[in-house]
Amino acid sequence: MDGQQNEQPRRGQDGGTPEGRQRGFPSLRRAGAGSRAAxxxxxxxxxxVTVAVLVVTLAGxxxxxxxxxxxxxxxxxxxxELSVEPAVGGSTTVDIPPLGSLLLDSHDGPTHLTVELGALDQGRTEALLGDPAGLNRATQSAVDDVxxxxxxxxLRTLGSVVLATLVLALLVFRDTRRAAWAGALAFMITAGSLGTAAATMRPQAIEEPRYEGLLVNAPAIVGDVRKIADDYTRYAEQLQRLIGNVTQLYTTVSALPVYEPEPGTTRVLHISDLHLNPTAWQLIRTVTEQFGIDVVIDTxxxxxxxxxxxxxxxxxxSLLEKPYVYIRGNHDSGRTAAAVARQPNAIVLDNTTVTVAGLTIAGIGDPRFTPDKSTSPATGGLNQPTADELISTGDKLAATIRSSPRPVDIALVHDPAAAGPLSGTCPLVLAGHTHDRQINTLPEVPGQQPTTLMVQGSTGGAGLRGLEGEEPTPLAMTVLYFDQEKRLQAYDDITVGGTGQSQVNLERTVITPPATTTPLGATPTPTITPTPTPTR
Structure with a gap:
């Protein structure tokens, strides 16, 4: 009995009795709740961790x-410059600074491709000009280049994305397994996006672009562009022959007894309105070397x-290795002037003066920046506010000349409309802008010296604009000869025929000394016309 009595409480304590089992349930419930919480x-x-890996992957x-x-x-x-970025819908933008952009519905997927066309490579452009078949090959290879x-x-984007994601994941998690998951996920996201774009590419989208910026007018000028392309090919075929004829021209003119420059003569090459024509530089270099130019002036x-x-x-x-005096035109921006100023032999004048090769030169940049302005006669004359602005610019330069400690030999303006106030301040004013070579005397100021205004044609043949009309614009430049007293004695007008006109002309004008009563006279030299080149 005693043993049984003692045994029952022990079983009760061990949970053997109903009361003991009831007392043990809270422990079981706590254990179950802990397991579910864990x-x-x-x-x-x-x-x-999954969200963190995804966030790190997207950031990577x-x-x-x-x-x-x-x-x-x-x-x-x-x-x-080609670049890719995330986007809601796939498309391509072709940026052509500063003209605008072409927007193409080129593909599907969450990627946007941007193609920004930069500057022309001068070496490759000159190579194209020297090779008649080069333009055709360049057109055919453009698609392959893209x-x-x-x-x-x-490939570069894929590698960069995976590498950036791996590095970022290792820094965040310090766990190679999680970093590997993030890298794999980045690879799948990027490869999937690029693969979708490649699989849904629509080459015909180039035929239906949307335009932004100045290119909005592009559809209206397609015909002119095609004509320009045809003319440009002919231009390239004739270029080498034309430039070579400049050497022949110089040899002939140097032997003429009409005017022999004396020792101490300063030779100035006046150029203007290159308008990005790469051909112009080859011609300028040839003339600079053959004519022994001391200073190049660009208006x-x-x-x-x-x-x-x-x-x-x-x-x-910088390749000219001669002092290059420049003023800004209405197609040139402040950054253009800054780029010229960075050349080691260049001098940019803006209502300032400089003395080069013994000549004191004053110049001022055009007050306007109107790159979309045409110089075609069809545009008509200046409106009154623009005329007043140009005259005010001439007044500023005239005041600078009058305050100069040294007498000014040459004044420079871009638009000849600004030259009026310069009458009597200096003997010679050089200008450009009109793409039409002219020479005249400014209205005389009583008691002041007469001033001659020489307006240059376009040394760049007006750029692509020169190929739009029926008669192409020739390349024009002038060599000015100054004696030891810095007086203009003679000048050679050089003209290289435009597209379809394979000829080089030079006309020399000798200025009668002022001591005689003979008025200003001109003695033209024979025109050198090479054998015509057949054109297509």
Missing amino acids: TRRRGVRRAA VLLGLLAGGQVGTDIGPFRA RIGVLRLG GDITDWGSEPEASYVGSI
């Missing part, structure tokens, strides 16, 4: 795109739009 915590933790993709989602490539004679560039862009419009990509065009100035 399971929930593990689930929340896994979800948090964005960083990779910023770091490596662009590539430079050559498309024909252009240097282009395809290769896009492929390089895709503006060296570019067409004054944009940053065009700034590389002025790099040829």
Whole structure:
């Protein structure tokens, strides 16, 4: 009995009795609740890690795109920048600074491709001009250039995205397994997006672009562009023959007894309105070397739009290895003038004076920046506000000349409409802008010296504008001869025929000394006309 009595409480304590089992349930319930809480915590933790991996992956993709989602490539004679970025719908933008953009519905998927055309590569452009078949080959290879560039862009973007994601994940998680998951996920996202774009590419989209900026007017000028392309091909075929004839012309003119420059003569080459024509530099270099030029004077419009990509065009100035005095034209921006000023032999005048090779030169830039302005006679004359602005510019330069400690020999303005106030301040004013060579005397001021205004034609043949009309604009420049007293003694007007006109002309004008009563006279030299080149 005692043993049984003692045994029952022990079984009760061990949970053997109903009362003992009832007292043990709270422990079981607590154990079950702890297990469920642990399971929930593990689930929340896994979800948090998954979200963290996804966030890090997306951040790595964005960083990779910023770091490596662009590539430079050559498309024909252009240097282009290709870049890719996330987008809601797939499309392509072709930026042509500063003209505007072409928007193409080129593909599907969450990627946007941007193609920004930069400056023309001068070496490749000159090579094209020297090779009649080069333009055709460049056109045919442009599509291949774009395809290769896009492929390089895709591979570079993929590698950059994966690398950026791996590095970021290792820094955040300090766990190689999670970093590997993030890298794999970044690879799948990027490859899937690029693959979708490639699989849905629509080459015919180039035929239906939308335009922005100045290119809005592009459809209306397609016909002119095609005509320009045809003329430009003919122009390239004749270029080498034309430039070679300048040497022949110099040899002939130097032997003429009409005017023999004396020792101490200063030779100045006046150029203007190059308008981005790469041909002009070859002609300028040839004349500079053959005629022994001491100073080159440029009266503006060296570019067409004054944009940053065009700034590389002025790099040829340093190749002349002669002082280069420049004023800004209405097609040249402040960045254009800055690019010229960076050339080691260039001097930019803006209501300032400089003495070069013994000549004191004053100049002022055009007050306007109107890159879309045409110089065609069809545009009519100046409106009154513009005329007043130009005259005010001439007044400023006239005041600068009068306050100069040294007498000014030559004044420079871009538009001849600004030359009026300069009458009597100096003997010679040089200008450009009109693309039409002219020479006349400004209205005389009583008691002041007469002033001659010489307006240059376009040394660049008016750029592409010169190929729009029935008669192409010739390349024009003038060699001015100054004696030891810095008086103009003679000048040679050089004209290189435009497209379809394979001839080089030079006319020498000798100025009668002022001591005689003979008025200003001109003695033309024979015109040198080479054998015509057949054109197509």
